[in-house]
Amino acid sequence: MTREVLLRIEGLRIEGRSGDTWSEIVKGVDLTLHKGEVLGLIGESGAGKSTVGLAAMGFARDGCKITGGSIMFDGIDLRRATEAQRRALRGKRIAYVAQSAAASFNPAHRLIEQYAEAPVIHGVMARDKAEKDAVDLYRKMQLPDPEGIGFRYPHQVSGGQLQRAMTAMAMACRPDLIIFDEPTTALDVTTQIEVLAAIRDIVRQFDTAAIYITHDLAVVAQAADRIKVLLRGEEVEEAPTRQMLDAPREEYTKSLWAVRSFARPVQPPATAAPVLSVRGVTAAYGKTVVLEDVSFDIHAGRTVAVVGESGSGKSTTARVITGLLPPTSGEIVFDGAALPPALKARTRNQLRQVQMIYQMADTALNPKQRLRELIGRPAQMYLGLHGRALDARVRDLLHLIELDPDTYIDRLPGELSGGQKQRIGIARALAAEPRVIICDEVTSALDQIVQEGILQLLTRLQDEFGLAYMFITHDIATVRAIADEVVVMQRGRVVDAGHKTEIFTPPHQPYTELLLSSVPEMDPDWLTRLLDSRA
Amino acid sequence: MILTRIALGVGLLFVVSLVIFWATELLPGDLATQLLGQSATPETVAALRAQLGLNDPAPVRYWAWLTGALTGDFGVSLANNRPIADLIGARLGNTVFLALYAAALSVPIALTLGILSALWRNSIFDRMANAGALGAISLPEFFIAYILVLWLAQTGFFPSMVRINPTTTFGDRLYMTFLPALTLTLVVTAHMMRMTRAAIINLMASPYIEMARLKGLSPLRIVLRHALPNALAPIINVVALNLAYLITGVVVVEVVFVYPGLGQLMVDAVSNRDIAVVQAIALIFAAAYIGLNLIADVLSTITNPRLMHRR
Numbered sequence: 140m141t142r143e144v145l146l147r148i149e150g151l152r153i154e155g156r157s158g159d160t161w162s163e164i165v166k167g168v169d170l171t172l173h174k175g176e177v178l179g180l181i182g183e184s185g186a187g188k189s190t191v192g193l194a195a196m197g198f199a200r201d202g203c204k205i206t207g208g209s210i211m212f213d214g215i216d217l218r219r220a221t222e223a224q225r226r227a228l229r230g231k232r233i234a235y236v237a238q239s240a241a242a243s244f245n246p247a248h249r250l251i252e253q254y255a256e257a258p259v260i261h262g263v264m265a266r267d268k269a270e271k272d273a274v275d276l277y278r279k280m281q282l283p284d285p286e287g288i289g290f291r292y293p294h295q296v297s298g299g300q301l302q303r304a305m306t307a308m309a310m311a312c313r314p315d316l317i318i319f320d321e322p323t324t325a326l327d328v329t330t331q332i333e334v335l336a337a338i339r340d341i342v343r344q345f346d347t348a349a350i351y352i353t354h355d356l357a358v359v360a361q362a363a364d365r366i367k368v369l370l371r372g373e374e375v376e377e378a379p380t381r382q383m384l385d386a387p388r389e390e391y392t393k394s395l396w397a398v399r400s401f402a403r404p405v406q407p408p409a410t411a412a413p414v415l416s417v418r419g420v421t422a423a424y425g426k427t428v429v430l431e432d433v434s435f436d437i438h439a440g441r442t443v444a445v446v447g448e449s450g451s452g453k454s455t456t457a458r459v460i461t462g463l464l465p466p467t468s469g470e471i472v473f474d475g476a477a478l479p480p481a482l483k484a485r486t487r488n489q490l491r492q493v494q495m496i497y498q499m500a501d502t503a504l505n506p507k508q509r510l511r512e513l514i515g516r517p518a519q520m521y522l523g524l525h526g527r528a529l530d531a532r533v534r535d536l537l538h539l540i541e542l543d544p545d546t547y548i549d550r551l552p553g554e555l556s557g558g559q560k561q562r563i564g565i566a567r568a569l570a571a572e573p574r575v576i577i578c579d580e581v582t583s584a585l586d587q588i589v590q591e592g593i594l595q596l597l598t599r600l601q602d603e604f605g606l607a608y609m610f611i612t613h614d615i616a617t618v619r620a621i622a623d624e625v626v627v628m629q630r631g632r633v634v635d636a637g638h639k640t641e642i643f644t645p646p647h648q649p650y651t652e653l654l655l656s657s658v659p660e661m662d663p664d665w666l667t668r669l670l671d672s673r674a
Numbered sequence: 675m676i677l678t679r680i681a682l683g684v685g686l687l688f689v690v691s692l693v694i695f696w697a698t699e700l701l702p703g704d705l706a707t708q709l710l711g712q713s714a715t716p717e718t719v720a721a722l723r724a725q726l727g728l729n730d731p732a733p734v735r736y737w738a739w740l741t742g743a744l745t746g747d748f749g750v751s752l753a754n755n756r757p758i759a760d761l762i763g764a765r766l767g768n769t770v771f772l773a774l775y776a777a778a779l780s781v782p783i784a785l786t787l788g789i790l791s792a793l794w795r796n797s798i799f800d801r802m803a804n805a806g807a808l809g810a811i812s813l814p815e816f817f818i819a820y821i822l823v824l825w826l827a828q829t830g831f832f833p834s835m836v837r838i839n840p841t842t843t844f845g846d847r848l849y850m851t852f853l854p855a856l857t858l859t860l861v862v863t864a865h866m867m868r869m870t871r872a873a874i875i876n877l878m879a880s881p882y883i884e885m886a887r888l889k890g891l892s893p894l895r896i897v898l899r900h901a902l903p904n905a906l907a908p909i910i911n912v913v914a915l916n917l918a919y920l921i922t923g924v925v926v927v928e929v930v931f932v933y934p935g936l937g938q939l940m941v942d943a944v945s946n947r948d949i950a951v952v953q954a955i956a957l958i959f960a961a962a963y964i965g966l967n968l969i970a971d972v973l974s975t976i977t978n979p980r981l982m983h984r985r
Contacts, residue, residue, distance in 0.1 A: 193888075196888060198887070198888060200884070201879070225890075226890040226891075226892065227890060228890065229887075229888050229889060229890035230888065230889035230890035230891070231890060234888075234889075235885070235888040235889075237881055237884070237885055239881060242880070242881040242882065243881040243882050243884070243885040244882060244885075245882040245885075245886070245900050245903075245904070246882070246904060246979065246980060247900075247903035247904050247977075247978075247979060248899075248903070248979075256889060256891070257889045257890065257891075260889075260890065260891060260895070261890060291983075292979040292980070292983050294979070294980050294983075295983060295984075
């Protein structure tokens with residue numbers, strides 16, 4: 140049963156500007172979507188997924204322009220249509236759901252006002268009817284308090300709820316097509332499931348066609364009828380979901396399937412005394428207690444993975460260890476001696492011992508400093524290196540992170556790729572010659588393949604220098620790959636802790652079980668089965 | 675939160691009053707001697723000192739001055755013995771009238787131009803508006819004033835001198851003070867307009883603006899409904915600063931148009947060494963600055979749902 144074609148894109152070419160030069164970022168992509176069908180568009184960042192998705196609305200971001208091909212939506216040529224004609228379609232017949240609902244809802248207006256905006260402007264329904272309809276859809280999306288939630292402002296609603304509210308908003312005019320642009324990427328695994336299930340149900344219920352853009356194959360497998368793989372603006376292959384999962388044709392697609400080939404060999408339990416211990420730490424922001432009685436040890440040459448949802452206190456624990464947030468009780472013991480609670484009270488040598496690498500290398504590196512300064516500064520400050528010795532040290536560090544010193548030493552962060560920037564973050568931490576490095580979600584913003592490179596590098600450095608890592612992450616696959624010990628946190632408490640093999644072998648603690656079972660699997664029936672088993 | 679801010683404003687005004695009083699204390703010379711002239715006998719000087727209360731310790735005199743000021747009694751002018759409240763009263767009214775007049779012209783113009791130039795950024799309109807506003811702000815006030823006199827007063831459209839008294843009707847006032855108000859408008863518009871434009875453009879790359887575009891909204895609606903509400907805080911603050919300037923910084927314009935405002939009174943008082951009047955006006959100016967910025971802060975808070983509606 141093939142239904143009529145809703146969207147047909149042929150030979151789509153899009154150019155993007157960087158600086159003064161235009162280069163092609165989408166190189167002749169074809170795409171056909173039938174009514175009521177869900178197409179998964181997958182690929183790494185830079186593959187042009189979002190750009191293609193937006194082009195399906197006849198839209199190009201600032202700094203991009205559509206230069207070739209045709210986009211036919213239900214008989215309307217979107218490239219030839221006037222801007223006013225395209226505007227009449229957007230929001231009404233083609234809607235969009237963005238990656239970060241928190242950023243894509245206007246902070247100045249209540250949710251329901253933003254819901255009602257498109258139906259009223261497009262003349263689909265009057266304001267009061269739209270608001271009634273909103274409550275109905277909020278209920279269908281299984282939002283708590285559907286009557287009241289619309290009257291809240293975006294900052295008063297959690298990320299997972301906002302994402303569902305945004306899907307409801309996209310449904311407001313009952314469009315023929317919705318573009319979902321990484322709708323669950325920013326969410327925790329446990330929340331991701333709820334949103335994914337809600338999206339899948341509502342799309343089926345209203346028989347809406349959808350383009351589901353993601354880099355996570357396991358996620359798209361749950362929702363899509365067909366999957367198209369993109370790489371650097373070109374199609375790699377396209378096939379129905381089951382066929383694609385069972386028998387991918389292209390090498391590149393197969394490499395995506397082999398989710399994580401890298402894994403650090405399992406280490407024997409550490410016997411020496413821990414290099415750093417968190418002992419009974421309780422901490423609060425103002426009066427809100429955010430950590431309660433958190434304890435764990437970090438050993439030299441070993442990795443402690445701290446996992447949990449956002450808001451579970453992972454990063455706060457890191458802030459307590461580094462002294463940024465003095466605890467209200469408990470202590471941080473380094474090498475057998477308690478560290479002063481507050482950053483200012485610590486000596487330079489104490490500060491040197493614990494370094495951080497951040498999630499967003501983009502914002503963690505000063506964009507106006509060259510790598511020489513970025514990496515050289517800690518070596519200068521903590522180790523007193525100057526002149527030629529400093530230069531030699533910076534070059535050594537660049538070697539260590541596998542970047543050629545002659546090419547890179549005088550570059551600015553803006554001239555590096557995402558993975559390279561994260562390597563600079565690592566080099567900067569290493570420059571202080573620390574014994575403990577806290578890695579806060581260091582791979583979350585990176586592509587699968589780049590992630591692997593970073594994890595391999597971290598592991599090699601760990602073995603070489605006997606570094607102790609505290610690895611904060613919400614990605615269970617990463618934990619499996621590199622952790623020795625695992626600490627599971629929930630609402631500021633440690634709910635499960637132990638050696639990796641213990642944690643990952645059943646029987647699990649209930650919350651660990653929930654976390655583990657929420658990790659999407661490469662099986663189109665996984666979500667259905669999971670929801671059935673939980674029901 | 676708003677209450678704390680108001681309390682802070684009042685506290686700040688108190689500190690400023692201390693500074694004003696203390697600064698005039700530092701001035702060299704004896705008031706009584708100055709008033710009576712070099713030829714006065716020591717007895718008359720002593721008598722005047724006692725009459726003026728100059729023999730009391732500084733804190734006592736400060737307290738008397740402050741409590742007086744709070745009830746609208748600033749004492750008497752040292753130059754002509756008239757109550758300062760009377761001297762200031764009418765002129766304060768004139769100054770506020772001119773400031774409001776200029777604000778009523780400049781704020782709508784600045785916001786409209788700022789919004790339109792953000793909407794059509796890099797267009798001819800945008801460039802003309804920016805060039806015009808920058809041109810106006812770069813010229814000295816007196817120069818603008820004289821140009822306007824040349825164009826609009828010499829040709830007989832508007833009077834070049836402002837002759838107003840308490841019996842002047844509101845319509846006549848508007849007519850007579852049009853040129854000074856227009857001069858001030860030209861001076862303050864650029865700052866507010868450019869801040870409006872910058873604050874809006876700054877937000878145009880936000881994901882929620884892209885979302886609004888993808889909902890099929892018109893560019894004007896996107897700017898007015900989605901960008902402007904989030905750009906209000908910086909705009910409000912710049913407007914407040916400019917309003918404060920309109921009250922306190924208009925001496926030159928007052929002189930050119932012979933406008934009986936506080937600025938001229940302040941200049942006269944300074945040249946007459948009439949300390950009591952200078953103190954009173956300085957306190958009023960400080961109150962205007964602090965009060966307007968206070969209002970700006972409160973408005974910025976009220977217009978920000980993240981501050982008004984906690985989780």
